[in-house]
Amino acid sequence: xxxxxxxxxxxxxxxxxxxxxxxxxxxxxxxxxxxxxxxxxxxxxxxxxxxxxxxxxxxxxxxxxxxxxxxxxxxxxxxxxxxxxxxxxxxxxxxxxxxxxxxxxxxxxxxxxxxxxxxxxxxxxxxxxxxxxxxxxxxxxxxxxxxxxxxxxxxxxxxxxxxxxxxxxxxxxxxxxxxxxxxxxxxxxxxxxxxxxxxxxxxxxxxxxxxxxxxxxxxxxxxxxxxxxxxxxxxxxxxxxxxxxxxxxxxxxxxxxxxxxxxxxxxxxxxxxxxxxxxxxxxxxxxxxxxxxxxxxxxxxxxxxxxxxxxxxxxxxxxxxxxxxxxxxxxxxxxxxxxxxxxxxxxxxxxxxxxxxxxxxxxxxxxxxxxxxxxxxxxxxxxxxxxxxxxxxxxxxxxxxxxxxxxxxxxxxxxxxxxxxxxxxxxxxxxxxxxxxxxxxxxxxxxxxxxxxxxxxxxxxxxxxxxxxxxxxxxxxxxxxxxxxxxxxxxxxxxxxxx
Numbered sequence: 001x002x003x004x005x006x007x008x009x010x011x012x013x014x015x016x017x018x019x020x021x022x023x024x025x026x027x028x029x030x031x032x033x034x035x036x037x038x039x040x041x042x043x044x045x046x047x048x049x050x051x052x053x054x055x056x057x058x059x060x061x062x063x064x065x066x067x068x069x070x071x072x073x074x075x076x077x078x079x080x081x082x083x084x085x086x087x088x089x090x091x092x093x094x095x096x097x098x099x100x101x102x103x104x105x106x107x108x109x110x111x112x113x114x115x116x117x118x119x120x121x122x123x124x125x126x127x128x129x130x131x132x133x134x135x136x137x138x139x140x141x142x143x144x145x146x147x148x149x150x151x152x153x154x155x156x157x158x159x160x161x162x163x164x165x166x167x168x169x170x171x172x173x174x175x176x177x178x179x180x181x182x183x184x185x186x187x188x189x190x191x192x193x194x195x196x197x198x199x200x201x202x203x204x205x206x207x208x209x210x211x212x213x214x215x216x217x218x219x220x221x222x223x224x225x226x227x228x229x230x231x232x233x234x235x236x237x238x239x240x241x242x243x244x245x246x247x248x249x250x251x252x253x254x255x256x257x258x259x260x261x262x263x264x265x266x267x268x269x270x271x272x273x274x275x276x277x278x279x280x281x282x283x284x285x286x287x288x289x290x291x292x293x294x295x296x297x298x299x300x301x302x303x304x305x306x307x308x309x310x311x312x313x314x315x316x317x318x319x320x321x322x323x324x325x326x327x328x329x330x331x332x333x334x335x336x337x338x339x340x341x342x343x344x345x346x347x348x349x350x351x352x353x354x355x356x357x358x359x360x361x362x363x364x365x366x367x368x369x370x371x372x373x374x375x376x377x378x379x380x381x382x383x384x385x386x387x388x389x390x391x392x393x394x395x396x397x398x399x400x401x402x403x404x405x406x407x408x409x410x411x412x413x414x415x416x417x418x419x420x421x422x423x424x425x426x427x428x429x430x431x432x433x434x435x436x437x438x439x440x441x442x443x444x445x446x447x448x449x450x451x452x453x454x455x456x457x458x459x460x461x462x463x464x465x466x467x468x469x470x471x472x473x474x475x476x477x478x479x480x481x482x483x484x485x486x487x488x489x490x491x492x493x494x495x496x497x498x499x
Contacts, residue, residue, distance in 0.1 A: 016192040018214035018421055019142045019185065023071065025206045026055040053279055054200055054388065055161065056210060059140035060151070061109030068101050069164035071198070071210060072277030073243050073398060076167035076180045077122065079152030080104040082132060087157040100160045104153065111138045113148075120152035122173050131156040134174060139181065141212070144190050150178040163277070166196065168400060171241055182400060185212055192424040194400040198276060200392045202412035203337050211419065218416035220395035220408035220434035225329035229403040232271060240403045247272040247384055248325045250287055252294070253332075255319030270382030272324075274396060274405065278387030282373040297368050298358055306371050310364035313339035322370075324390065329407050333393040338369035395434070402427055413439040
């Protein structure tokens with residue numbers, strides 16, 4: 001069990017309640033030209049992070065400056081782009097990343113205080129860095145003020161918006177530990193328990209909700225199941241430092257007389273990290289192969305860009321679902337939630353006659369929401385990283401205080417609110433139930449439910465692989481990569497973000 005300084009663990013008084021904020025699926029601008037460097041076509045990198053995701057608008061400073069933040073359960077530092085950050089003042093750099101959104105000007109805030117000049121330094125897995133200062137200022141969420149919150153101020157940046165890190169305080173990047181934002185909300189009496197609930201809504205919707213200090217019964221179906229957090233493979237001391245839980249298995253339900261596609265080879269001790277900062281989900285290679293073979297999904301080798309027939313978002317995918325089994329709860333993700341209309345403006349490029357073997361009978365080319373963990377350098381056999389393609393179908397309560405998750409099937413399309421506060425003294429989640437059945441709504445098909453823009457590193461010259469067998473080098477497979485690479489160079493807007 002982690003121990004934090006006393007300041008981080010003070011229990012809020014009777015004035016504590018909940019803090020709520022709307023979440024939106026933001027589509028950032030994608031450049032018209034992309035840069036090829038070091039033998040790779042960089043569509044902004046494994047952990048870089050241009051592109052879409054789920055965002056909320058909060059205010060920083062006095063008077064408040066409204067800024068957009070990517071909500072990331074996989075990191076702990078909250079940071080903003082400075083008004084004079086290199087990216088936001090250099091059109092050439094924006095060519096490879098996209099234009100900046102609102103930035104923060106310290107000179108315009110009377111409550112700004114410098115904490116550590118040049119002390120903010122985060123290195124992502126694609127070796128890009130965000131560097132700058134640590135400072136303190138007031139953060140306002142839902143009209144509630146979080147005073148003297150330590151934040152990062154990016155002077156050198158690689159993404160157009162800041163990030164709100166929702167993880168454990170033990171994981172902040174600073175040399176001197178400080179309270180991450182959820183812990184500060186507790187110590188200042190805004191909420192009683194260091195916990196929050198995340199509801200992303202479904203793929204066709206642009207709005208969701210984050211609720212600090214409570215649970216919204218209208219946003220999930222049935223009862224919450226409690227999953228204890230476990231130490232991830234990256235934990236050096238065995239402490240819980242991420243939202244990792246044990247996962248028991250994964251199956252695919254197929255209609256028309258075929259019941260299940262059994263996915264073997266998981267073994268015991270499989271772990272899943274629930275990460276809102278990842279726009280797709282990563283699963284073990286053995287599971288990926290079975291799924292890709294069954295649904296003729298094509299992947300650009302090490303590029304990790306899975307392509308799927310857009311028809312699976314419509315009638316072709318009806319009745320197909322992906323079942324993620326945890327202790328006491330199975331979350332079902334419909335096939336249409338895994339089919340992302342990421343290439344709407346580039347469909348003509350996929351109609352090249354040389355690609356008929358692959359796409360000739362497809363109803364458009366879409367991105368698939370599952371990829372192999374090994375494509376991102378993750379080697380453990382039983383590792384899952386469950387990003388937005390999973391989280392849209394789940395209602396998740398992240399309880400940092402008691403190192404546990406509450407999970408249930410999401411109720412997409414809900415417009416109601418029925419909030420229960422989480423008390424500091426309770427070790428368990430309240431014995432409550434959500435709605436009896438999902439809300440009735442009209443889903444939007446893939447052609448009109450464009451996903452958030454995302455980013456991937458694509459290796460130039462990578463071989464193509466799929467559920468379909470390849471032939472000689474002069475076959476469609478031999479032409480596939482250069483054609484798709486040319487599309488990317490001409491402004492492919494879809495990319496994958498993994499934080």
